[in-house]
Amino acid sequence: MKSTLKLIGASTAASVIAMSAAAQDPVSLTIVSWGGAYTASQVRAYHEPWMEMNPHVTIINDDGSANALASLRAQSQAGNVTWDLVDMLPSDAQLACDEGIILQIDHDEMLAPAPDGTPASEDFLPGSLGECFIPQIVYSTVLTFRPDAFADDNQPSSIADLFDVENFPGRRALQDRPGTNLEWALYADGVDPDDIYDVLSTPEGVDRAFDKLDTIKDHIVFWTEGAQAPQLLADGEVAFATGYNGRMFDAIEVEGMNAEIIWDGQVVEWDGWVVPADGPNVEVVLDYLYFATDTQRLADQAKFISYGPARASSAPLVSTHADLGIDMNPHMPTAPENYFAPIILDNDFWVDYGDELRERFANWMLQ
Amino acid sequence: MAQADASMMGAGQGPARAEKLVTSDGTPLKRALERAERQRKLVALGLVTPLLVFLLTVFVWPIAQMMWLSVKNDQIVSAIPRTLDELRTWDGRDLPGENVFAALHADFMEDLERPRREQTTGPMGIRLNYELSAARSAVSRTSRAVAGFEAPYKEAFTDAHRLWGDPALWRIIKREGRPLTLSYYVAALDREYADDGSIVQRDERRRIYVPLFGRTLYLSVVITTMTFLLGFPIAYYMSILPMRQANLLMICVLLPFWTSLLVRTSAWIVLLQQQGVINSGLVGLGLIDDGNRISMIYNQTGTIIAMTHILLPFMVLPLYSVMRTIPPSYMRAAKSLGATPSTAFRRVYFPQTLPGIGAGGVLVFIISIGYYITPALVGGQSGRMISNEIARHIQQSLNWGLAAALGTLLLAGVLILYWLYNRLVGTDSLKFG
Numbered sequence: 001m002k003s004t005l006k007l008i009g010a011s012t013a014a015s016v017i018a019m020s021a022a023a024q025d026p027v028s029l030t031i032v033s034w035g036g037a038y039t040a041s042q043v044r045a046y047h048e049p050w051m052e053m054n055p056h057v058t059i060i061n062d063d064g065s066a067n068a069l070a071s072l073r074a075q076s077q078a079g080n081v082t083w084d085l086v087d088m089l090p091s092d093a094q095l096a097c098d099e100g101i102i103l104q105i106d107h108d109e110m111l112a113p114a115p116d117g118t119p120a121s122e123d124f125l126p127g128s129l130g131e132c133f134i135p136q137i138v139y140s141t142v143l144t145f146r147p148d149a150f151a152d153d154n155q156p157s158s159i160a161d162l163f164d165v166e167n168f169p170g171r172r173a174l175q176d177r178p179g180t181n182l183e184w185a186l187y188a189d190g191v192d193p194d195d196i197y198d199v200l201s202t203p204e205g206v207d208r209a210f211d212k213l214d215t216i217k218d219h220i221v222f223w224t225e226g227a228q229a230p231q232l233l234a235d236g237e238v239a240f241a242t243g244y245n246g247r248m249f250d251a252i253e254v255e256g257m258n259a260e261i262i263w264d265g266q267v268v269e270w271d272g273w274v275v276p277a278d279g280p281n282v283e284v285v286l287d288y289l290y291f292a293t294d295t296q297r298l299a300d301q302a303k304f305i306s307y308g309p310a311r312a313s314s315a316p317l318v319s320t321h322a323d324l325g326i327d328m329n330p331h332m333p334t335a336p337e338n339y340f341a342p343i344i345l346d347n348d349f350w351v352d353y354g355d356e357l358r359e360r361f362a363n364w365m366l367q
Numbered sequence: 368m369a370q371a372d373a374s375m376m377g378a379g380q381g382p383a384r385a386e387k388l389v390t391s392d393g394t395p396l397k398r399a400l401e402r403a404e405r406q407r408k409l410v411a412l413g414l415v416t417p418l419l420v421f422l423l424t425v426f427v428w429p430i431a432q433m434m435w436l437s438v439k440n441d442q443i444v445s446a447i448p449r450t451l452d453e454l455r456t457w458d459g460r461d462l463p464g465e466n467v468f469a470a471l472h473a474d475f476m477e478d479l480e481r482p483r484r485e486q487t488t489g490p491m492g493i494r495l496n497y498e499l500s501a502a503r504s505a506v507s508r509t510s511r512a513v514a515g516f517e518a519p520y521k522e523a524f525t526d527a528h529r530l531w532g533d534p535a536l537w538r539i540i541k542r543e544g545r546p547l548t549l550s551y552y553v554a555a556l557d558r559e560y561a562d563d564g565s566i567v568q569r570d571e572r573r574r575i576y577v578p579l580f581g582r583t584l585y586l587s588v589v590i591t592t593m594t595f596l597l598g599f600p601i602a603y604y605m606s607i608l609p610m611r612q613a614n615l616l617m618i619c620v621l622l623p624f625w626t627s628l629l630v631r632t633s634a635w636i637v638l639l640q641q642q643g644v645i646n647s648g649l650v651g652l653g654l655i656d657d658g659n660r661i662s663m664i665y666n667q668t669g670t671i672i673a674m675t676h677i678l679l680p681f682m683v684l685p686l687y688s689v690m691r692t693i694p695p696s697y698m699r700a701a702k703s704l705g706a707t708p709s710t711a712f713r714r715v716y717f718p719q720t721l722p723g724i725g726a727g728g729v730l731v732f733i734i735s736i737g738y739y740i741t742p743a744l745v746g747g748q749s750g751r752m753i754s755n756e757i758a759r760h761i762q763q764s765l766n767w768g769l770a771a772a773l774g775t776l777l778l779a780g781v782l783i784l785y786w787l788y789n790r791l792v793g794t795d796s797l798k799f800g
Contacts, residue, residue: 095765353500356500364572366749
């Protein structure tokens with residue numbers, strides 16, 4: 001899709017006051033993200049407060065994250081890097097880092113410590129920081145179902161139920177890629193969440209996962225774009241759908257869709273920032289990052305979308321939804337009552353085995 | 368023969384023997400003509416130059432670049448030159464000796480000292496991972512820990528990542544440690560290297576591109592046939608109508624041609640989807656029941672319907688322009704000589720439309736073989752074509768070498784088909800309008 005450019009200007013009054021105070025040259029930052037509700041949450045939680053403090057800066061939003069790695073590569077090869085900051089998945093960030101097209105991050109140097117002085121490298125959730133990657137949120141892929149598709153005394157409650165077409169008939173909407181699906185197939189087949197990637201890195205383990213998927217193959221509808229999953233559920237085309245927890249939250253709480261989330265086996269992943277090397281305004285961007293990834297800002301983002309902040313110190317600050325006024329804590333993937341059987345997505349595994357498994361999965365879908 | 372020679376010499380010497388022809392200002396006619404000719408050529412060249420430069424920069428150059436990418440293979444050579452030197456004497460069976468591991472250590476150490484942008488182990492890991500899953504992390508993890516390694520290096524490396532103890536990885540390093548490679552083409556043809564270096568077919572569950580090439584050809588043939596079956600009667604009807612009505616009909620044919628591609632494709636989605644107009648209509652009429660709605664989109668049917676519609680004008684226009692020039696008197700003459708209408712059509716009319724059919728067929732076929740956007744939108748999984756796979760490798764898997772190899776194969780396929788067509792039918796018989 002063509003990226004939509006949206007210009008956000010700081011309020012004139014604020015800029016006049018600040019201009020006279022600081023009188024800096026105007027700068028415009030191009031920040032690339034996923035668009036939709038997600039970009040909107042970043043605009044309200046990060047961009048707007050920061051632009052108020054730095055009126056000489058204008059932020060331009062570009063919805064290019066879906067193909068960000070390819071674009072970054074092309075920009076870098078052409079020697080004309082136009083992006084300042086990119087929102088990316090950690091596996092892509094790792095590849096970009098290996099290629100040397102994004103900045104290495106010294107987390108304690110470049111990021112704010114927690115309010116109690118804990119350095120950033122200890123405050124961010126364990127395993128979330130990457131060599132070139134600054135996490136913002138924890139999101140998860142969850143299973144969602146329509147309660148009205150099943151009898152009241154026979155409601156699904158686990159990933160195993162997704163693979164049980166006898167007791168829970170109906171079509172299932174799964175994403176058209178191997179990630180999450182293979183993990184769930186093994187989990188439903190009795191593999192412990194901690195062992196899933198060990199099993200999946202053996203050829204027998206891959207066969208086992210595909211065999212399990214075969215059992216529901218005739219009942220699967222595949223979706224591609226994040227928005228399709230809640231749509232399929234809302235239209236009644238499917239009884240189960242997998243999807244991103246933020247979109248499902250939006251569909252259920254904001255749009256009033258009749259559906260419920262099953263938190264069992266939620267596949268948890270990070271999402272965050274990378275800084276293109278040779279970007280036009282690296283210094284300004286680092287200044288922005290210091291602000292936008294501090295404890296309060298990460299907690300603020302959860303007011304607008306149900307993704308969990310990546311800092312431990314942000315969790316107690318998560319409050320209510322900015323428009324609905326409901327408490328956001330129970331909707332976070334990391335809330336204790338939801339986090340009972342998480343599968344932590346292993347990015348190293350997917351960087352290593354992704355190509356091979358994607359090919360096999362594509363073939364499996366066709367057969 | 369001798370006579371011909373003599374007459375040619377005679378012709379050549381004729382003007383020389385006669386008095387030189389000159390123009391009014393005294394220059395020899397020949398030179399004046401040459402000058403005028405040269406000027407004409409320069410003007411022509413000047414007029415063509417912008418287009419020529421444009422084509423070279425935006426068409427020929429990128430295609431050459433793409434072809435280069437499909438064989439370019441400098442990632443390993445530039446990362447570990449010493450190791451490759453030592454590997455030259457390795458027999459390819461058991462693990463290489465300590466000398467190779469020591470060289471690898473030296474190569475990695477040198478790489479660590481380079482600035483981040485110029486480090487070569489990252490690209491090398493990504494390159495190796497195309498051949499062997501998990502090779503990327505073998506390289507990236509060890510290349511960062513290498514400063515702490517001590518002799519014997521063989522042990523240090525195999526402890527750091529299990530793949531370093533796997534001769535398969537070393538065979539790949541040795542095989543791909545050359546500046547040019549064929550491995551992208553090997554992969555694009557669903558083949559792989561066996562342990563002994565021979566090229567074998569892949570496991571059946573991993574064959575993907577050859578069937579996809581086959582399906583792309585099949586879909587293109589079906590779409591070309593469909594446009595012909597639908598386009599021929601329309602074009603014929605237009606050609607026998609009076610000009611004014613024919614023009615009206617022509618506008619009807621062209622109208623969808625002028626509508627945005629995305630609008631037309633979305634319109635088909637509205638019509639064909641499970642909850643769409645056609646299905647709901649059939650359910651409303653009681654022809655099918657609600658549980659058995661027909662799936663006409665997000666599969667091959669969707670691709671065929673939408674693409675036939677989109678490419679129809681490319682068939683109708685050349686057909687019409689050819690049919691318009693066929694004099695109606697030929698058919699009348701055939702009938703007056705006793706042919707039945709069907710014989711007259713078959714033996715007199717139809718053969719004259721062949722140049723139009725050829726042109727329309729080649730146009731539609733070549734456009735549809737590389738078509739991308741419509742199959743991506745309405746093709747689902749079974750209606751995908753090879754171009755969608757190329758796009759995936761460019762945008763998502765980022766394996767540009769493989770994408771380039773697939774693209775080059777597609778290009779070669781089109782050129783071969785065009786060459787075949789030329790041999791069988793002859794391109795000079797094409798008539799585009």
